[in-house]
Amino acid sequence: VDGVDVQYRRTDGSIKDDTVKLVDFSNLKNNEFLAVNQFTVKENGINKRTDIVLFVNGLPLVVIELKNPAEEKADKATAYAQMQRYLREISTLFHYNEIIIISDGVKAWAGTISSDIERFMEWKAIDGKVLEELDQFSRDTLILDMLRKEVIIDLVRHFITFEKEKSKSSEKIIKKLAAYHQYYAVLAALKSTIEAASPSGDKRAGIIWHTQGSGKSLTMAFYTGKIVDAMGNPTIVVITDRNDLDDQLFETFCKCSELLRNMPKQAATKQALKEFLKVASGGIVFTTAQKFLAEAGEKFPLLSGRRDIVVIADEAHRSQYDFIDGFARHMRDALPNASFIGFTATPIETNDRSTTAVFGGCKDIYDMKQSVNDGMTVQIYYENRLAKIGLKTERMPKIESDFKEITEAEETETKEKLKTKWARMEKVVGAKKRIRHIAEDIVSHFEQRQAALDGKGLIVCMSRRICIDLHDAIVKLRPEWYSKEHDKGAIKVVITGAAREHMRTKLQRKMIENRIKDPGDELKLVIVRDMWLTGFDVPCLHTIYIDKPMKEHGLMQAIARVNRVFKGKPGGLVVDYIGIIQPLKEATLTYTKSGGGGTPVFQQEDAIKIMREKYEIVSSMFHGFDYNDFATAALSKKETILRDAMNHILRQENGQKRFFKNVAALKRAFALSVPHEEAMKIADELGFFQTLKAYLGKLTGSEPGYSEEDYDIPLRQLVSKAIASDKVIDIFEIAG
Known part of the structure; x- marks a missing residue:
């Protein structure tokens, strides 16, 4: 970005040190652009002729593979396979490559040298406007918009980042390119932030609503990189509502430190945050909403009166940040001249005036319908298995009334104990007989899922005790799944608290996190209470078992764990053991009223x-x-x-x-x-x-050797035996 140091000899024979910019990102006209058709490359005795190469100042930054639309076999898969051959046989062409484009002659997809085929995405917008009617001609949309000189330069500078992907056997670098919805959301957020931070601005930069799994965390990082440049290195304060979310988002930003030209820091205390904000030279600091709690009746102390502070709130919801009880006021007391922007993966309710009062209106929406259509996420399906373990449908009104009085996001044991209805439900749901039947059903269900589609599963329980009891019941059925070692075993419990066997250090929890993300690792099932339910990406996760009362954004966040794109994964499945169908309908209604398109969750019957x-x-x-x-x-x-x-x-x-x-x-x-x-x-x-x-x-x-159709589902050994379980138990009768 800043150029490279060079030396050259002057006419008088002296040596001059200088810096040469390979690409001038600040002045587009200082760059030379050249498109070469049928560019020939010779390497190791191999002669290859590429379709189109785009050069910027002599650097081959973009390579394009075009197929003839009249050829029946010319599709995305054959274009991708051809590009993979180029990468193997004429690799020097890609030493400076930033973007790879493949086309079947009608549609076109953009990715990077490390992108799998499912990560090559269409570019469906021109000047930020999504052109649905041109979907069948996305080749033209990409050429007219993405390949504009100013867009190419902007993408190279601000919208490409790198990430290490680890497995037990290897480690590789993944190069990530922003999709069109991320690019234009950042431009919209940048514009609104500059306006909000101006002397006449109202300090409300707006809300960006991008559905779960569509790359919201990276969008936030791309936005931060742009705003740091545009506002002359302001201080960025990133706020989450829990420590585990703080760690997850912080890790994403750290991976983007070169792009951000800053190494983010975490403020563990109010004083640490105050000291950080004293530094006028910018920087990026992460903290949690809990740092802005004040004593009852007291005004929150001033942390900084600077104007060049931008506050980014992750999951900007009234329910997340407790706006009603004063969080918004405390934030304004602490940072009276800062500008605020919110990012959320779940919709803001139409009657949620307090959230919009803090952040302003929605500046960009990327909903589930768009995300699934674009291939950014897969469709979610719902399966009701109450009859298998004993929650009779006719008893659901009773449990639903308890749902309304139970706060899903509670953090401390003390608060949980005060919830008498929660305690009563916990006793009923955690009954030994019921746990045994759930364990039997999960083992049978998951093994048959695995027989058709290899992947991972997540089980969500309503208490730590139930997590442990269910783990023990499953291990009793499948003892070979168990290992006390952190790096071995097919099933683990990930919870906080004092359960001795399941107590782990942060490093050990990270090991298990890496294992569940690794498709080749033997770890297949993880049981949680509320960890990993927000902002946690496991692309190979295809099934989530819900046995915990959940509602609203917490429910939508949890079920979205299974919507990530992965090789061979046609969709994610939510299995309901406790009766979330009504809260799911209510959350869907909120989604629709907020402007979201499509259906967030389909019934398994649709499939x-x-x-x-x-x-x-x-x-x-x-x-x-x-x-x-x-x-x-x-x-x-x-x-x-x-x-x-x-x-x-x-x-x-x-x-x-x-x-x-x-x-x-x-x-x-x-x-x-x-x-x-x-x-x-x-x-x-x-x-x-x-x-x-x-x-x-x-x-x-x-x-061809690589077929997109075959890529859909790698068919494994199938199990033909149907599930036949007649065990229906009324858990309310058991609990008395």
């Missing part, structure tokens, strides 16, 4: 309906052909069935293309439906369809 439709289409292609013996046949008989089945499909008009397309769709719907009874009934048939699809691809050479 089953699609599965039925796709199954009927695929099975109808075998009219008059008997494949029922395939699953149990000997190997030689299997090969005969496959050979005859291939000929049967190839004789049909567009048979192979239709078969490939519908089997891929059937696989996705199947993975979302498992372990529903209907899904398990067709497991063997799906295994046959998938095997035939693979054989056809190899025989005809019609699929």
Whole structure:
């Protein structure tokens, strides 16, 4: 950014030290832009000709791979595969690369040298306006907007960052590029912040609402980098409502320290925060809302009267920050001249006037519908399993009335004990017989989910005691899952408190966090009370089991843990053991009233309906052909069935293309439906369809080595046995 140090010889023979800017980020006109078609690269005896390379001052910053839209096989997958070959065979071309673009001739997707195919995203906006009608021509949208000179330079300077991804066996650097919604949200936030901080501004920079899983934390980091430059290095105060959230967001910002040109700090006390704010040379400090609590009836002391302070509140909600009880007033007393901006992943209620009074109105919305359509997140599905463990539907009104009086976000044991209804529910929900049945159901359910789609699961319980009891009940059923070592075992409990066996240091908790994020690690299930339910990204997490009363933003945050994009993951599943359907409906209503589009959560029945439709289409292609013996046949008989089945499909008009397309769709719907009874009934048939699809691809050479369709669901060994549990217990009768 600041240039490179060079030496050169003057005409008089003396040596001159100087700094050369490879790219002038402050003056666009000082840069030279050149687009070269069919650029040829020779390396190690290999000669490759790329479609388009964009040079800035002679540096090949953008490489573009275009496919012919008239070619049937020209798709995103083939363009991606071609770019991967370039990366292997002519790697020197990418030494200075910032952006990679692949196109099927109609759509176009942008990513980086480390992006997996699902992380190559379309650019769907021009000057910040999302052009839905141009979705089918996103190639043109990308060219007209993202490849503008000023946008390329801005992306390179402020919207690319790096992150280390660790697993047990390796560590690699991930290069991340902002998506269009992040880019334009930051520009909107920058504009409103500069206006709010001006002498005539009202100090309210607004609210950015970007749905869970769409990269809100990175958007906040990108915004901070831009505002630091634009406002001449102001002081940035980032506020969260809990210590674990503070650590998570702080870690994200630390990973972006080069982009921010600052190493963020954490203020553990009010005094530390006050000392930090005395420094007039800027900086980024993290703290929690609890630092702004004042004694009853007392005014919060002044921390700083400076005007060049920007306060960023994460999850800016009245309920999060207790605005009603004075947080907003305390903030203004502490920092009277600061400007405030809020970022949230869940919608602000229309009647929440106190939040908008502090931050102002919404400046940018990126909702669940957009996020799923863009491939930033996957759809969430809901499965009700109350009948499996004993919460009868007709008894739900009683438990729902308790929901309204229970504060989900309570932190301390003292407050919990004061909640008599919570204590009563905890006794009922934690009954030994019920815990045993939940353990049995989770083990059965999760094993069948794993058989179809490898991944991770999260279990949410309402108390530490229940977390531990459920862990012990599961381990009793599957003792091989247990290990007392932190770096071993398939199941762990992550809670705070004094449970000796599950007490861990911060470093040990970090080890478990890294293990659950690593798809190859044996750790598959983690039980929590309220840790990891907000701002915690585990892309390979595909199922969350809820056995805790939750509502509003806390519920929406929790279920969104399963909406992250991951290889082969068609969607996330929320399994309900306690009756969250009514709070979920209420949260959905809030979402819709706040301007959110689409449906936040689908019923699992929606996936089953699609599965039925796709199954009927695929099975109808075998009219008059008997494949029922395939699953149990000997190997030689299997090969005969496959050979005859291939000929049967190839004789049909567009048979192979239709078969490939519908089997891929059937696989996705199947993975979302498992372990529903209907899904398990067709497991063997799906295994046959998938095997035939693979054989056809190899025989005809019609699929590239990397197929986007096959990337959807890596089909694993399927379990055909349906769940059959009749254990229905009235837990209220048990509790008396």
